[in-house]
Structure formats: structure tokens, C-alpha cells
Amino acid sequence: MTRAQTASFILTPVKSVNVSMVSSWLRSAALPLLGILIFLGLWAVLAKNIDTSLGKFPGPSDVFTQAQVLIDEHGAQRSKADAFYERQELRNAARVAKDPSYSPTIRAFTGAPTFFDQIWTSLYTVTVGFLIASVIAVPLGILCGLSKASYAAINPLIQLLKPVSPLAWLPLVTMVVSAVYVSEDPMFSKSFITSAVTVSLCCLWPTLINTAVGVSSIDSDLLNVSKVLRLGPFSHVMKIVMPSSIPMIFTGLRLSLGIGWMVLIAAEMLAQNPGLGKFVWDEFQNGSSESLARIMVAVLTIGLIGFALDRLMLSLQKQVSWDKGAVLR
Amino acid sequence: MTHKHHLELTQVGIDFPTPKGPFTALTDVNLRINKGEFISLIGHSGCGKSTVLNIIAGLHKATRGGVILDNHEVNEPGPERAVVFQNHSLLPWLTAYKNVELAVKQTSKGRSKAEMRDWVEHNLELVHMSHAVDKLPAEISGGMKQRVGIARALAMEPKVLLMDEPFGALDALTRAHLQDSIMEIHADLGNTVVMITHDVDEAVLLSDRIVMMTNGPSATIGEILDIELARPRDRLALADNPQYNHYRHEVLTFLYEKQRKVESVAAHRKKSHVNSKDTSANVA
Numbered sequence A: 001m002t003r004a005q006t007a008s009f010i011l012t013p014v015k016s017v018n019v020s021m022v023s024s025w026l027r028s029a030a031l032p033l034l035g036i037l038i039f040l041g042l043w044a045v046l047a048k049n050i051d052t053s054l055g056k057f058p059g060p061s062d063v064f065t066q067a068q069v070l071i072d073e074h075g076a077q078r079s080k081a082d083a084f085y086e087r088q089e090l091r092n093a094a095r096v097a098k099d100p101s102y103s104p105t106i107r108a109f110t111g112a113p114t115f116f117d118q119i120w121t122s123l124y125t126v127t128v129g130f131l132i133a134s135v136i137a138v139p140l141g142i143l144c145g146l147s148k149a150s151y152a153a154i155n156p157l158i159q160l161l162k163p164v165s166p167l168a169w170l171p172l173v174t175m176v177v178s179a180v181y182v183s184e185d186p187m188f189s190k191s192f193i194t195s196a197v198t199v200s201l202c203c204l205w206p207t208l209i210n211t212a213v214g215v216s217s218i219d220s221d222l223l224n225v226s227k228v229l230r231l232g233p234f235s236h237v238m239k240i241v242m243p244s245s246i247p248m249i250f251t252g253l254r255l256s257l258g259i260g261w262m263v264l265i266a267a268e269m270l271a272q273n274p275g276l277g278k279f280v281w282d283e284f285q286n287g288s289s290e291s292l293a294r295i296m297v298a299v300l301t302i303g304l305i306g307f308a309l310d311r312l313m314l315s316l317q318k319q320v321s322w323d324k325g326a327v328l329r
Numbered sequence B: 001m002t003h004k005h006h007l008e009l010t011q012v013g014i015d016f017p018t019p020k021g022p023f024t025a026l027t028d029v030n031l032r033i034n035k036g037e038f039i040s041l042i043g044h045s046g047c048g049k050s051t052v053l054n055i056i057a058g059l060h061k062a063t064r065g066g067v068i069l070d071n072h073e074v075n076e077p078g079p080e081r082a083v084v085f086q087n088h089s090l091l092p093w094l095t096a097y098k099n100v101e102l103a104v105k106q107t108s109k110g111r112s113k114a115e116m117r118d119w120v121e122h123n124l125e126l127v128h129m130s131h132a133v134d135k136l137p138a139e140i141s142g143g144m145k146q147r148v149g150i151a152r153a154l155a156m157e158p159k160v161l162l163m164d165e166p167f168g169a170l171d172a173l174t175r176a177h178l179q180d181s182i183m184e185i186h187a188d189l190g191n192t193v194v195m196i197t198h199d200v201d202e203a204v205l206l207s208d209r210i211v212m213m214t215n216g217p218s219a220t221i222g223e224i225l226d227i228e229l230a231r232p233r234d235r236l237a238l239a240d241n242p243q244y245n246h247y248r249h250e251v252l253t254f255l256y257e258k259q260r261k262v263e264s265v266a267a268h269r270k271k272s273h274v275n276s277k278d279t280s281a282n283v284a
Helices: A003-048 A060-098 A115-146 A148-161 A166-180 A190-216 A220-228 A233-271 A276-286 A291-320 B049-057 B096-107 B113-126 B142-155 B172-189 B200-206 B242-258 B265-283
Strands: B007-016 B023-033 B038-042 B064-069 B160-164 B192-197 B209-213 B221-226
Touching: A003 A060, A060 A115, A060 A291, A115 A148, A115 A190, A115 A233, A115 A276, A115 A291, A148 A190, A166 A190, A166 A233, A190 A233, A220 A233, A233 A276, A233 A291, A276 A291, B007 B049, B023 B049, B023 B064, B023 B221, B038 B049, B038 B200, B049 B064, B049 B160, B049 B192, B096 B113, B096 B142, B113 B142, B142 B160, B142 B172, B172 B200, B192 B200, B200 B242, B209 B242, B221 B242
Parallel strands: B038 B192, B038 B209, B160 B192
Antiparallel strands: B007 B023, B007 B064, B209 B221
């Protein structure tokens, strides 16, 4: 063997390892990054060429600036609130010192909610709406999957109500909530309840349908095992039905949460629930030269949170799923 | 016991509804099985062996006739007629131990927790699975899964153990091991067993009687062959035993001469051709 041959003999496998490492790195990081860069480039070029009545359409840099402004506004508002509470405390302490029988009233800070407060409101609202929907949809889906009769009874309603837009529900929900939820000292604001209920109405269906399909497609051998063991209805559901249909239930829940998050923004716009939807609406009404950039910040935030919620459900699914080998994406 | 026989099938028949009217799958099945007997049902696929087993299990309801076990009519499935399914049908989210425990919890209301644990462990030991009690079904081999399935059935302390091609999905070596285990357990516990099989050697090796079924539709029992080989049986010694070979020959004759499947290879090919045409039409 010549020296060159020996060298190539040694080098070849090393080289191939390098190539595969590079290609896996390319696939996992570089290509998505490239996609994002191309998107940003196109956005910047196109934005420059769109003139609106509120000025040029914001490019990536305008949006980045506004994101920072929103963060600063949040900080400023927080320090205002802290200062307010500090002043209040001092004042109350002084009055109590003067007159020990005086019981101070604590007033809440009433400054406008910041972008981050609004994100929080939206997350809270969508969670409540989603939980209400799930608590109804999963048991109902199990019932539909177990009994053909109940499926036959409920299916037409599902098909009828599933395609209804949240915007169609909203006026009805608003009027019903105003009429029914009457209280001197309401625990929740009406706009919150209206938004949450609208979210629930729209994210019932994917969970309901997927749960029903999952339950009705359980391996017949497992059903026979349950029959031979004479499991009662409750243990049948808990020991056989639920574990078998967990993957389908979660597929439904993930679809529902995605829909719920989309619906929420529309619902908040119209119901004036102080979340991201209201933020977008207010900025639109405000119509300053920064409004479009601020809305764009909200759009990207909505996207990121939607993505994060889906990942959250996915990791939850991985936690509860018995089949650790299954590929979940 | 007022009845002479432990398990009795009388004039059992079943019709399945089809769009073209009822299809008679089984008719006039009569079988009397004694306590502790090991019975094999053998026949070509589609002859209704599984249907007979499912009727005994209570998973299917006979259209005509009925099944009596220990003087009680069989109307619904229950643990006194435990089934070992062909595809193990363990709950994939439970470990071997938990799978057996589910059966034990369901069938032994009077036992204390410690007694239940002992009983679960005892049954897993019977099938030589003590080393893998905490494994999930996906983590053990097909033969081991079937062993756990058998342990689960035995743990129900059934009056009759029903086995639907229990070793059909296993390779030859694993199958031989499990057959030996079944013979051991049967010798120890003296269960009444009804087993479905495709395998002539398996039937002759394990059974006291082989019930041979005619081809469907309207399948019924064709012949019953008594296997009078001394137990314990040893597969190696029996290989050269003329009596064993005689029994084998009898079953083979029944299956491949008297009840030969009429469908020829050419007809089969034509059929599959038509089928593939159908599929392409569906796709279009």
C-alpha cells in the first residue's frame, strides 16, 4: 500500500462522519434560519413599496423598534404602579398613626394595561375557554365512541355546529351573558366570560370528534378482554378506553387549543376583553404612524404563543402517553 | 354433580346477518367435554373454529342450541371461561405484572392485598415469566407476551381455559417451548382446555381428543379422534412412535383428503386479479 492509499483509507471514514454531522446541522438549524432570513428580506423589500394612509407598511426593523417600545412601556407602567402603591401605603400609615381607629382602604392601580398584561389576559381567557370545552368534549366524545345510539343522536348536531364561525356566536353569547350573568360585585368581567364561552363553543368540536373516533376504534381484542374480565362500565372506561384513546384525545385537544387561540383574538376584538385582540383593535382605531408596527408585533406574538401552546400540549401528550416509541409531531 | 359432563355443547348453530340474508356459519355442533380434558379444534381457516370458541366464551351468541358449563347455561362472557387470544391482547400500557393483576383484582374479591400479590407472582412463575414482571408488552418478545397472556388467563382460575391459536403467531422454537409449558401446567393444574389450532403436530402432542371440523358454510364437527398416548409426552420420543404417527396421519387425511379446500390455485389467482381490479376502480 502506498502512503497516499493509506492516507485516503484512514481519511475516508472520518470525512464521511464530518459530512453527516454537517448535513444534520444543516437540516436542524441552518435551513430553518435560511428560511427565516429569506422571509425577512422579502418582507423588508415589499414593506417599503406599500404605502398606507398610516405611512409605509412597517418592515422588520420598525417592528423590532416597536417591540422594544412595548417592553419599555411595560417597565414604565410597572414602576408607576409600584410608586402608586408606595404612596398609598405611606399615606395610609400616616393616617393610621394620626387616628388608630381608621381602617385604610387599598385602591388598585388603574393605569392602562400594558402589552404584557394583555398577553396574560389572553392566555388566561383561552385557558379557561379551552378547559370548559375539554371538560364537556372528552366525556361526550367517550359516550359517542362507546354507544352507536348516542353517536347517531349527537352526530347531526356536531356536523351542524362545527363549521359555525366564532363571529356568528359572539352576538348571541354577548346577549346571553349580559342577561344571565348579573351580579352586584362580579367576579369576572362580562367581556372575559363572553370571550371564554365563544372560545369554548368553537373548540369543543375537534376534541369531541377525535375522542369519539379514538374510542370507537379500540382494538376489538382489548374489548373482548374487558368482557371476559367482566369489567364494570367505570373500570372499562378508566382501564381500557381512556388509555387506548389517549393519542386521539390529545390530537383533538391540540387541534382545539389551536382553534381556540385563533378564535380568541377575534372574540376579544369584538367583546373588548382586554387581551391581544383588543390590543390589535385599539391600535387599529388609534391610527398613529406606529400602529401598524405595533399590530405586527402583536401578530408575531400571537404566532409565537400559538406555537408554544402546541408544543406544551405535545409535551403533555408525551408525558401521559404509554407508547413512548410513537413518533409525535 | 348432577351432570356427567363438565362442558356441553348441544345442537349449537349460528347465523350471521348479511345483505343477502342470514349466512349459516355453524350448524349442529354437539360436543361433550369432561373435566380436565384437553380438546383441540382443528380445521381449515374459515371453518368456524373461532366461532365455536367465541360461543363457549360467550362473546358470540348461538342462534340455535346452547352451551352448558357446570350445569349453568352460558349467556355472557366471564372469567370462569378465560380466553387466551391469538395476539396476546395484553394491555400495552400495563406491565406484565399489572396485566395479570387486573385479572386477579377482578376475580378474587375475597383476597387480601398480600394474597393477591402472591397469586399474581405465582401465575407469572407458572409460565416462567418471573424475570420480566415489570416489563411492558412492547419490551418483551412475542413468546413472552403470549406467556403473560396465559398467566393472565390462568390467574382467573377458569373452569375452562379457551385458547384461540395461542401459538399461531410464534416461530417454531418458541412455539415448542410454550407447548411444553402448557403440557406442564395442564399436568399440574388439570384445567379443562379447549384450544384452536392449525398445527397437526401441536394438536396430537397436546390433546386428549382432537375435534376435526368440516369446511364452511354450515360447518360442523366432522370427526373426533381420541389420542391415547401416555402422559407426560415427550416430543422427541414421540417423533418415532408409530401410534403418534398414526394419529398424525388420521388428522392429515381428514384435512387434506376428506375436507380438501376446493379452491384451486388458478381460481385463487383469478380471484385476486379481480380483487386488484376492484381496488383500482375504487382508486379511480
